[in-house]
Amino acid sequence: MDFLTVLISRANYWAYIILMMVGLYAMIAKNNLVKKIVGMSIFQTAVILFYVSIGAKQGATIPILRHGPVPEGGGIAHAALRHGTDAVQAVNYINPLPHVLMLTAIVVGVATLGVALALAIKVYKEYGTLEENEINQRLRRG
Amino acid sequence: MIWQLDLIILVLVIVCAIAAINVKDLLSAAILLGAYSFLLCLLWAIMGAVDVAFTEATVGAGVSTVFCVSAVFHTTRRTTD
Amino acid sequence: MVNTLPALVIIVPLLAALMVAAAGFIDKRACFPVAVAALSVSFLGAAALLVQVVNTGLAIEYRFAGWAAPMGIVYVIDHLSALVLVVITAVSLVNLVSSKQTIHREFADKEGAFISLYVLFTAGLIGMTATGDAFNLYVLLEIASLSGYALIGLGKARAPLATLNYLFLGTIGATFYLLGVGYLYIATGSLNMADLAAILPGMKDSGIVLFAFIIMLSGLFVKMALFPVHGWLPGAYSQSSSAAAGLIAPLTTKVTVYIMVRICLNLFSVDYTFHQLNVSDFLVWVAIATIVFGSLSALAQTDYKKMLTYIIIAEVGYMVGGFFLGNRMGMSGAILHIVNDAVMTLCLFMAAGIFLWKTGSEERGDLKGLFGSMPFTMAGFVLAGLSIIGVPPTCGFFSKWYLVSGGIAAGQYAFVAALLFSSLVNAVLFFRLFEISYFEPFIDHHHGSDDGGGHGGAGAVIQEAPMAMLVPFLFVSIMLLVLGIYSGRIVTNIIHFAIPAGVI
């Protein structure tokens, strides 16, 4: 059972590293430009996974305060809130800051993806192929 | 958070990522990237990052895939790796 | 009353960029004046900030949205950032004024988009310089990068491919930086640079902090084109249009070096960077490799714009090496070189733009006889060349002097030798260009006639560049002398205060 606890406490970090390396591998070693762009997308989302994992908190709920009428016998968070906003306990809510940062990172990711695809279309118009080795051959010939 | 679900989705995410960069067809790669984004969105939803999951579902799985498909449509599906 | 200057310096260009983007689709004539006006306001604001900081000797803090430091985002303008702000806004403004006609001719329909991206790029760099928040820096870095990719991508035939490579490496660099910020966040829980600087000394031995340092610096090294990861720079810069090259080549690498300086000095302390970790020797050697590699590759080029791009790589080596010497002399030299090199590179790329306008080619051989037909331009070009070589009255000499003295003081004789070697190579390169353009007769490609004049184009008709290009260019080349003469004052009044007291 020891391995299992380690796995649970580390799985997200390992997964982000694997994804990051998959993306980096595609960006460095792949030959096709669109494959590289796909790799870039994976590479960026890996970092997002890492940040969201930082923000996770055991036994806490989503970062939206319970508001409005409170049901009878709700969870811990609800009970704390029954006495007004002063009773909000930080332990009961997931850390919102990494989520905010990652909204920005996702948007940056899609912006980069758009520009990269635009460039890839231009490259294809110029050389008629997306394979880097074929483009290099064409450049060497003239 | 249910850790069994977490692990299963993590494995699926990695499988999707590896498939997306290894498949021999760029259109499939674009679709697999969409699937990858959608699985990540599920992962974030069960980790409690609802806003991030929502954004990833709309931006990553939705619009990015459309962009990729339209770029592939104007270039080529062919790839050697 | 809040001092709103730090906000104005960036908000005015941002608002102007938005207006220009819309104006590009309504009335193209409005684009250029709006952009020039906004950059002028920004430049005046930056100059006023520098004066304020020098007079009071205190850093100015501006709280965005009114929240205090660790909660909200703050701008911190100290001696170093105020100096770099002035350089960024001045370079951007002068280059925009000088390339009005080029932009109009090259991007007829897309003039609005070009100018808007140009101003956004400047705004991104200004924000990167002024921000006091580690994550905010990433966002602004991405703005500067994305607009930079677009500006470079619409150039010569090979530009899209070169830009795509730049985009891949640039994204790796930026994402590594973001990952570093994440590591710092997981270790400390904070994103504000001042707050981090207060927490980090307590966790010197933490592996997470060490890795954050490594990965942030590697990200920045990719962005600034240090030796093993320099591959994107020559292709991208030499393929771009001259208006874009004149903005991006002088600023991108220098601002990245500035970010490195700031992260090493203000985020991780001097103590951590130079005493806790023993990386400075290694990084000086990397810088030496960069200098030698850049100089040797520059020797091999016949295309003068490509030659300039390799010189930029060598200059990055100067700054990184000088900074990691770790003594006051070396750091002063590195920071002074950020300023001087920005102006020198601007001058050289403006000259390249004028040559391209005149001869329609970027081959070294096509500069024949330009001394005869463009005496003023060539005078400015000679000044810029002498400054890059490091001849006394020009500014290039003084920063090199500080770097060499720093190298001797630190006992890094290899660095000193690399600097001298690089100066020698630059001398060879530029005297070869001077020789071609002075002694060989001018061939007018536009009319296909050879004026057949003797040495120095005795029979050549003086045909200068248009005033709008020539005047800013001559202004910049005279600035090289002015900066040289005042470099002592810059060091004692500004740079001296930018280096923490702990550095000897």
Next chain:
Amino acid sequence: MKLIGKMTILLCGILLIVFANKFPEFGDPHSPASTHLSPYYIEHTMADTAVPNMVTSVLADYRGYDTMFETTVILTAGLACFFLLRLPEEEEKEIYFRHVPTGVTIRIEECGAAPEDSDVFQRIDAQWVPRDIIIRSTSRLLMPFIQIFALYVVAHGHHSPGGGFQGGVILGAAVILFAISHNLRTTVAKISETSAAIMSAAGVFIYAGTGALCVMLGENFLNYGALAPLLGTDRVMARSHGILIVEIGVALAVMSVMIWIYYNLSSAGKQDEGL
């Protein structure tokens, strides 16, 4: 090259895993990340901004400056795609029209007079493929619902997941769905490229302009509290309303940029038939 790449990646991966073992436990409530800064946001969001969704309040108020530039990043991408891809419109040698009721394709050469692009005569390209009527009607039917949902997401971002970005992307996706199921020309006729570009600049301008308004009222940039006299509420509610204003700006900008990027990517800058 490939071998060097693989070696570097392997090295990086090992290094990352080694350092990852020093992280605090996954989900540990006592890690520095959860104890240093975030409790302030969680405990004060109601008192400071009256927004129960902390992500929204941090996104648009505490770190609103970041978000403004995030919107600018999107605008930059739109401008960049336009700048890189857009081709000048030129007269084509021959144009094709389709007579919709009969399904006959007409080719018109340079000298011929072209009919108006209407419901009867539809301008098409050489690679035209028939569009399925079921898909067309279904997406036409779906569009209003998607848009209503998007508006709900924008407006309800204070109380539930959502906000300007998500809502804006959904609004943009509705238009993109229309463009895919019909064709790009029909869409451009409804929302022209010029209006998409101006709207995207205007969206960011709403955000930055709100900030500038605060400066003019004598407070810090983006300090929505300064808007209280204008909105006729107290400072806390003014922050809440300020957040709504900038979210609307973000939604406008994101929607139009998504449409704009799609126009240029899906037609490779020609803005003809599209996908």
